[in-house]
Amino acid sequence: xEQVRIPFExxxxxxxxxxxxxxxxxDRAIRCATLFAQADRDGVYSHGVNRFFxxxxxxxxxxxxxxxxxxxxxxxxxxxxxxxxxxxxxxxAEFAMDRAIxxxxxxxxxxxxxxxxxxxxxxxxxxxxxxxxxxxGICFTNTISNMPTWGGSEPxxxxxxxxxxIPRSSGHVVLDMAMxxxxxxxxxxxxxxxxQLPFDGGFDSNGNLTKSPEDILFSHLxxxxxxxxxxxxxxxxxxxxxxxxxxxxxxxxxKDGIExxxxxxxICFDPVKLNLTEWxxxxxxxxxxxLKSSSVFEDKSVRYPGEQVLQIRESNxxxxxxxxxxxxxxxxxxxxx
Amino acid sequence: xEQVRIPFExxxxxxxxxxxxxxxxxDRAIRCATLFAQADRDGVYSHGVNRFFxxxxxxxxxxxxxxxxxxxxxxxxxxxxxxxxxxxxxxxAEFAMDRAIxxxxxxxxxxxxxxxxxxxxxxxxxxxxxxxxxxxGICFTNTISNMPTWGGSEPxxxxxxxxxxIPRSSGHVVLDMAMxxxxxxxxxxxxxxxxQLPFDGGFDSNGNLTKSPEDILFSHLxxxxxxxxxxxxxxxxxxxxxxxxxxxxxxxxxKDGIExxxxxxxICFDPVKLNLTEWxxxxxxxxxxxLKSSSVFEDKSVRYPGEQVLQIRESNxxxxxxxxxxxxxxxxxxxxx
Numbered sequence: 001x002e003q004v005r006i007p008f009e010x011x012x013x014x015x016x017x018x019x020x021x022x023x024x025x026x027d028r029a030i031r032c033a034t035l036f037a038q039a040d041r042d043g044v045y046s047h048g049v050n051r052f053f054x055x056x057x058x059x060x061x062x063x064x065x066x067x068x069x070x071x072x073x074x075x076x077x078x079x080x081x082x083x084x085x086x087x088x089x090x091x092x093a094e095f096a097m098d099r100a101i102x103x104x105x106x107x108x109x110x111x112x113x114x115x116x117x118x119x120x121x122x123x124x125x126x127x128x129x130x131x132x133x134x135x136x137g138i139c140f141t142n143t144i145s146n147m148p149t150w151g152g153s154e155p156x157x158x159x160x161x162x163x164x165x166i167p168r169s170s171g172h173v174v175l176d177m178a179m180x181x182x183x184x185x186x187x188x189x190x191x192x193x194x195x196q197l198p199f200d201g202g203f204d205s206n207g208n209l210t211k212s213p214e215d216i217l218f219s220h221l222x223x224x225x226x227x228x229x230x231x232x233x234x235x236x237x238x239x240x241x242x243x244x245x246x247x248x249x250x251x252x253x254x255k256d257g258i259e260x261x262x263x264x265x266x267i268c269f270d271p272v273k274l275n276l277t278e279w280x281x282x283x284x285x286x287x288x289x290x291l292k293s294s295s296v297f298e299d300k301s302v303r304y305p306g307e308q309v310l311q312i313r314e315s316n317x318x319x320x321x322x323x324x325x326x327x328x329x330x331x332x333x334x335x336x337x
Numbered sequence: 338x339e340q341v342r343i344p345f346e347x348x349x350x351x352x353x354x355x356x357x358x359x360x361x362x363x364d365r366a367i368r369c370a371t372l373f374a375q376a377d378r379d380g381v382y383s384h385g386v387n388r389f390f391x392x393x394x395x396x397x398x399x400x401x402x403x404x405x406x407x408x409x410x411x412x413x414x415x416x417x418x419x420x421x422x423x424x425x426x427x428x429x430a431e432f433a434m435d436r437a438i439x440x441x442x443x444x445x446x447x448x449x450x451x452x453x454x455x456x457x458x459x460x461x462x463x464x465x466x467x468x469x470x471x472x473x474g475i476c477f478t479n480t481i482s483n484m485p486t487w488g489g490s491e492p493x494x495x496x497x498x499x500x501x502x503i504p505r506s507s508g509h510v511v512l513d514m515a516m517x518x519x520x521x522x523x524x525x526x527x528x529x530x531x532x533q534l535p536f537d538g539g540f541d542s543n544g545n546l547t548k549s550p551e552d553i554l555f556s557h558l559x560x561x562x563x564x565x566x567x568x569x570x571x572x573x574x575x576x577x578x579x580x581x582x583x584x585x586x587x588x589x590x591x592k593d594g595i596e597x598x599x600x601x602x603x604i605c606f607d608p609v610k611l612n613l614t615e616w617x618x619x620x621x622x623x624x625x626x627x628l629k630s631s632s633v634f635e636d637k638s639v640r641y642p643g644e645q646v647l648q649i650r651e652s653n654x655x656x657x658x659x660x661x662x663x664x665x666x667x668x669x670x671x672x673x674x
Binding site for chain 1: 486491501536570572610621632633
């Protein structure tokens with residue numbers, strides 16, 4: 001696919017124009033556009049502008065309501081529960097992590113929940129947001145059901161992404177993982193290329209583990225990461241977001257086949273308020289240094305979570321964000337029409 | 338192996354006598370014995386009396402100090418940090434989860450950390466403890482390094498067990514998972530039986546994924562659950578316990594080759610204080626019912642985390658706890674000598 005390289009600010013401005021035309025107020029359009037552009041800037045191309053037209057489609061269908069902001073339902077000490085009121089998922093999530101950061105700075109730790117929210121697009125954004133604010137951030141969401149539980153022959157679990165972010169002056173450590181071994185987007189790409197997955201990525205319709213993206217896309221039975229273990233963890237994350245937010249569980253999200261009305265949790269620790277700064281930086285640095293010092297099998301290398309993001313970000317900020325040419329033309333047309 | 342069936346109370350009493358002979362005060366001996374016996378009662382035979390003589394050996398060597406209780410280092414709102422002072426790991430962990438429960442009942446949510454503690458034996462005990470107190474409990478620990486990171490050819494990560502427990506009147510939902518796909522104990526058993534693992538469980542010395550327990554026990558390269566994903570999660574859990582407790586990281590734990598001086602975190606949410614009880618029970622019940630209603634591949638069934646524990650517990654309480662005959666004789670000798 002042909003690509004153009006677009007300067008980050010240019011990408012944000014173009015997306016902002018598109019969003020304003022969809023009824024976004026300017027401030028919210030800028031923030032929403034920035035969150036989309038950050039995904040591409042950081043190399044998470046599956047959840048940046050590649051999702052933008054689907055996002056606009058959800059607005060047209062009334063599933064995402066541009067002007068709706070989260071509404072406080074309950075506040076108990078360091079925990080706040082919000083109704084996301086079907087607002088844009090990324091703006092709602094950014095708001096929620098901001099509140100979690102503020103509460104952690106007052107109380108030491110905090111939790112903020114969202115019910116009735118939408119897909120937050122790139123999960124990692126909200127981890128980087130916490131780490132940029134010098135906080136430890138943990139957040140997770142449920143999704144529509146897209147994986148079987150262990151032994152099951154139909155999707156019953158969401159791939160429920162989990163983010164854990166640790167601030168560090170020489171580069172935050174940020175894990176951004178869904179509970180499926182491979183993303184459906186990755187499997188689509190492998191299928192188009194006629195390639196097999198490098199490891200088993202799901203079940204075929206007979207319940208056999210397979211590396212064939214075609215078979216998995218047909219069965220819709222993506223493999224939970226770590227098999228029974230990821231299946232268990234996915235279920236627990238769904239129960240946690242549902243119980244803590246009072247919102248929908250994966251089974252309720254999926255009832256009409258559309259991924260909306262999600263539940264999310266944002267947990268934050270402020271190392272300053274909790275007096276952890278004396279050792280924090282040096283301990284993390286030594287853990288990362290030890291990991292990076294690992295002997296490796298030939299032609300392999302080791303990375304810490306988030307390391308590659310910084311490398312890609314630097315490169316993309318320098319050379320421009322790579323965008324599919326056709327998609328970029330569509331964005332330009334929409335932003336100026 | 339021949340087994341005897343020992344009534345639960347009898348097992349606790351025998352272990353208690355053994356511990357008193359090792360210098361435990363009576364109250365602490367009873368609690369420590371109960372925690373060991375609970376593991377066997379619930380079917381987690383790898384971390385019950387099978388670990389008891391190793392535990393006694395650690396006492397003899399001075400790694401575990403029977404009378405040492407956790408000492409409060411810092412208290413900031415809903416978070417408390419303790420020095421475990423090399424006390425018995427299971428007693429320290431039980432104490433820490435108790436404090437987390439108490440703090441959650443005051444504040445809604447809480448975190449308690451332990452530095453300088455020892456192996457907590459069966460991780461799930463402390464999840465069931467929180468759930469029995471009607472709280473949501475999350476706890477995790479680091480361990481000695483026993484897994485490679487993704488691409489690495491030497492153990493650099495711990496298998497860092499993670500527990501998430503949700504209370505429910507018709508049976509708590511409790512996930513108790515280590516970050517390795519298979520426990521070394523399980524691989525030992527498979528090796529003794531001359532069996533292969535059902536799925537890849539680690540790397541051989543050439544870096545190839547293998548089902549051979551023999552090869553994995555030789556290379557000491559157990560597979561992180563979900564490959565790169567479990568490796569990432571293991572690292573994040575190690576950073577979290579280390580930073581939040583101020584204690585040792587996995588790399589420091591392993592320095593002298595002995596698994597001691599661990600770091601642990603216990604997080605608790607009180608659904609009553611947080612006003613979650615209106616929907617909590619019904620939401621969890623419907624999630625579990627939906628999971629259990631999953632269609633399955635032939636000869637398969639689906640379970641929720643913790644389901645099997647209750648079945649085994651009921652059976653073992655009725656028929657007696659199965660203990661290896663030789664081990665039971667050793668315990669009897671020790672308790673009466």
